[in-house]
Amino acid sequence: MSGELKAVIFDLDGTLIDSAPDIAAAVNRHLSETRWPTLDIDVIEGFIGFGPRRLITDVFAHIGHPNDDAAIDRALRAYLDNYRGDPAGRTRIFPKVREDLDVLAAAGLRLGLCTNKPHGMTGRVLDALGMADLFDAALGADAVENCKPHPDHLHAVAERMRLSPGEWVYVGDTGVDQAAARGAGVPFYVVPWGGGAAVSVAPEYRLTRLADLLALTRRAPS
Ligand SMILES: O=C(O)COP(=O)(O)O
Numbered sequence: 001m002s003g004e005l006k007a008v009i010f011d012l013d014g015t016l017i018d019s020a021p022d023i024a025a026a027v028n029r030h031l032s033e034t035r036w037p038t039l040d041i042d043v044i045e046g047f048i049g050f051g052p053r054r055l056i057t058d059v060f061a062h063i064g065h066p067n068d069d070a071a072i073d074r075a076l077r078a079y080l081d082n083y084r085g086d087p088a089g090r091t092r093i094f095p096k097v098r099e100d101l102d103v104l105a106a107a108g109l110r111l112g113l114c115t116n117k118p119h120g121m122t123g124r125v126l127d128a129l130g131m132a133d134l135f136d137a138a139l140g141a142d143a144v145e146n147c148k149p150h151p152d153h154l155h156a157v158a159e160r161m162r163l164s165p166g167e168w169v170y171v172g173d174t175g176v177d178q179a180a181a182r183g184a185g186v187p188f189y190v191v192p193w194g195g196g197a198a199v200s201v202a203p204e205y206r207l208t209r210l211a212d213l214l215a216l217t218r219r220a221p222s
């Protein structure tokens, strides 16, 4: 990347915020109300990243629950109702993220958000955490026709921000993010928390904190 970096687009869950406790609570509430065993947060965390329908499908596969479309639809509605009822009570911004987003913005970079969280939930969670004003554009999974890992999702955010190729990079925590970035042909940086440790990237694309981006994007090849 040469000197013309203008923006950083971020994933949300597992990258900027630790939302797994609220997601797990909403899933587990439905499981216990329907008399199925609840799951450890670590198990549920491993299913986050492909959006809520896939989350429910993976949870059902894990516990041996029938997973016909009607059962998934019912559970998805109940899960989202639960999650809407308490969108961020247990969710925390990862350490140093809030400060580092300010550092990046102060360095002149614009910030965007590309998340497989439903668009309405994204707004609720950002509002609850006081983060809504940080981003020039934020698109949840159902705000686009093809969500991550499809590169269209990233392109849609970049388009909203009027960014051209070469002017932005993407930061995420899972293989879903990596695949989307690869498809979009943009540099992908991975965070050390969330699912990040399990994602394989060259060392110069592995962050210890978000502010590392300032130095790394100056050094990385374009
Ligand atoms: O809701 C999800 O599955 C994950 O959302 P993310 O894309 O922000 O990680």
Ligand SMILES: [Mg+2]
Pocket (backbone or CB within 6 Å): 011, 012, 013, 014, 015, 048, 049, 172, 173, 174, 194
């Ligand atoms: Mg994520």
